Amino acid sequence: MQDLPNLFLIGPMGAGKSTIGRLLAAELCRDFYDSDHEIQARCGADIPWIFDVEGEAGFREREAQAIDDLTRRSGIVMATGGGAVIREVNRRALRERGTVIYLYTTVEQQLRRTAKDRNRPLLQAEDPGRVLRDLFAARDPLYRATADLIVRTDRRGPKAVASEIVRRVTKLVDPLQSCKA
Numbered sequence: 809m810q811d812l813p814n815l816f817l818i819g820p821m822g823a824g825k826s827t828i829g830r831l832l833a834a835e836l837c838r839d840f841y842d843s844d845h846e847i848q849a850r851c852g853a854d855i856p857w858i859f860d861v862e863g864e865a866g867f868r869e870r871e872a873q874a875i876d877d878l879t880r881r882s883g884i885v886m887a888t889g890g891g892a893v894i895r896e897v898n899r900r901a902l903r904e905r906g907t908v909i910y911l912y913t914t915v916e917q918q919l920r921r922t923a924k925d926r927n928r929p930l931l932q933a934e935d936p937g938r939v940l941r942d943l944f945a946a947r948d949p950l951y952r953a954t955a956d957l958i959v960r961t962d963r964r965g966p967k968a969v970a971s972e973i974v975r976r977v978t979k980l981v982d983p984l985q986s987c988k989a
C-alpha cells in the first residue's frame with residue numbers, strides 16, 4: 809500500500825466525502841485532510857461566516873488556496889468540498905497530483921443526509937432539493953471529467969464504501985496485484 813498515490817475525494821454535498829475520507833485514511837494508515845476543515849482552521853471562522861462576510865467568491869478563493877497547498881503533499885487522503893471542481897485550476901491540481909474518486913449519490917440521499925445540517929450555506933434555501941438538482945446538472949459532468957474512479961455511496965454505509973475504494977484503488981495502481989499470492 810506504500811505505493812498508493814494521494815487519494816482525493818470529490819462529489820456533491822452529502823455524498824460522504826468527509827465521513828468516508830476519514831475512514832479511508834484510517835484503513836490505509838494515511839493522513840487525512842478535509843479542504844473545508846483546512847479553510848475554517850486557517851480563517852478561524854466557519855463556512856457560513858465566510859459566505860456571509862466574504863460571499864461565495866471569497867470562499868472559493870480560500871478553497872483554491874487550500875486545495876493548491878494540500879494537493880502538494882504526498883501520501884494523503886483528502887476530502888474536498890462539493891464545489892471544488894468548479895475551478896479549472898482545482899481540477900488540474902487534483903488530476904495531476906493524485907487519484908481522484910467521485911463519490912456519487914442520488915439527490916434524494918443528499919437531501920436526507922444534509923437536511924439537519926445548517927453548515928452548508930448553499931442549502932439554506934427555500935427549496936434545497938431544487939438547489940441540489942441544479943448543482944448536480946452543472947457539476948456532474950465536471951466530477952466525471954476529473955475522476956479516475958466513480959464509487960456509489962447511496963447503497964452502502966461509509967465503512968463498506970471505504971473498503972470498496974481500497975480494493976478498487978489498489979487494483980488501479982497495480983493491476984497485477986489480484987494475481988499475486
Ligand SMILES: Nc1ncnc2c1ncn2[C@@H]1O[C@H](COP(=O)(O)OP(=O)(O)O)[C@@H](O)[C@H]1O
Pocket residue numbers: 819820821822823824825826827828887921922961962964965966969
Ligand atoms: N455511505 C453512506 N451511507 C449513509 N450515510 C452516509 C454515507 N456517507 C455519509 N453519510 C452521512 O451523510 C452525512 C453527510 O456526510 P458528509 O461526509 O459530511 O458528506 P460530504 O462531505 O460529502 O458533504 C453524514 O451524516 C454522514 O454520516
Ligand SMILES: O=C(O)C1=C[C@@H](OP(=O)(O)O)[C@@H](O)[C@H](O)C1
Pocket residue numbers: 819820821822825826844855888889890891892927928929930
Ligand atoms: O457544494 C458546495 O459548493 C459546497 C460544499 C460544502 O462541502 P461538502 O460537499 O463537504 O458538504 C462546502 O465546501 C461549502 O458549503 C460549499
Ligand SMILES: [Mg+2]
Pocket residue numbers: 825826827844887888889
Ligand atoms: Mg464534507
